[in-house]
Amino acid sequence: QQQVKQSPQSLIVQKGGISIINCAYENTAFDYFPWYQQFPGKGPALLIAIRPDVSEKKEGRFTISFNKSAKQFSLHIMDSQPGDSATYFCAASWGAQKLVFGQGTRLTINP
Amino acid sequence: EAGVVQSPRYKIIEKKQPVAFWCNPISGHNTLYWYLQNLGQGPELLIRYENEEAVDDSQLPKDRFSAERLKGVDSTLKIQPAELGDSAVYLCASSKNHDYEQYFGPGTRLTVT
Numbered sequence: 001q002q003q004v005k006q007s008p009q010s011l012i013v014q015k016g017g018i019s020i021i022n023c024a025y026e027n028t029a030f031d032y033f034p035w036y037q038q039f040p041g042k043g044p045a046l047l048i049a050i051r052p053d054v055s056e057k058k059e060g061r062f063t064i065s066f067n068k069s070a071k072q073f074s075l076h077i078m079d080s081q082p083g084d085s086a087t088y089f090c091a092a093s094w095g096a097q098k099l100v101f102g103q104g105t106r107l108t109i110n111p
Numbered sequence: 112e113a114g115v116v117q118s119p120r121y122k123i124i125e126k127k128q129p130v131a132f133w134c135n136p137i138s139g140h141n142t143l144y145w146y147l148q149n150l151g152q153g154p155e156l157l158i159r160y161e162n163e164e165a166v167d168d169s170q171l172p173k174d175r176f177s178a179e180r181l182k183g184v185d186s187t188l189k190i191q192p193a194e195l196g197d198s199a200v201y202l203c204a205s206s207k208n209h210d211y212e213q214y215f216g217p218g219t220r221l222t223v224t
Binding site: 006032034036041042043044045046049089091093096097098099101102103104 | 115142144151152153154155156159167202204206209210211212213214215216217218
């Protein structure tokens with residue numbers, strides 16, 4: 001119940017395309033769902049986050065879609081750029097306690 | 112605003128040796144976390160502090176790992192003795208009390224030979 005399952009493990013997208021990464025969770029107590037972006041040799045950086053009372057949140061080219069009934073959420077990167085090539089982690093938390101991370105998706109944007 | 116600071120950035124030690132990592136959180140952040148990130152995986156929580164108090168250390172292997180945050184600001188994580196399987200990146204994160212947003216430092220990459 002503590003797990004967050006993320007897919008795919010790796011993803012290759014052409015420049016200008018849409019990158020989509022999916023996550024699923026079991027624990028209905030989770031009340032915060034962030035996405036982190038991590039470049040090699042760097043720590044994870046908070047990208048965007050959503051609470052379960054909304055179905056979508058958009059910040060620039062990044063959108064989280066949230067489906068509470070299915071216990072799934074996804075990250076969409078519009079107009080993907082080579083600079084977006086990184087590893088992306090979904091995560092979940094309850095009560096502002098620890099983050100439970102997915103396994104990560106290595107995204108490569110081909111120019 | 113300065114981010115989370117960690118040192119050293121890299122450490123190579125032989126097995127059975129001790130090692131320590133240091134973290135200074137973002138100013139004003141009362142909650143501090145230590146996470147372990149194995150290669151190709153997401154971070155996993157080791158310990159969470161609220162001010163000086165360790166409020167969640169259930170995932171900390173207490174036979175060899177210890178941590179302290181004596182004055183409620185910076186923190187030290189220690190491993191003694193280190194084992195080959197401890198090779199990983201040790202990440203520190205911080206947040207304001209009862210705030211969901213956690214901010215990570217660059218991590219310390221530990222290699223145990």
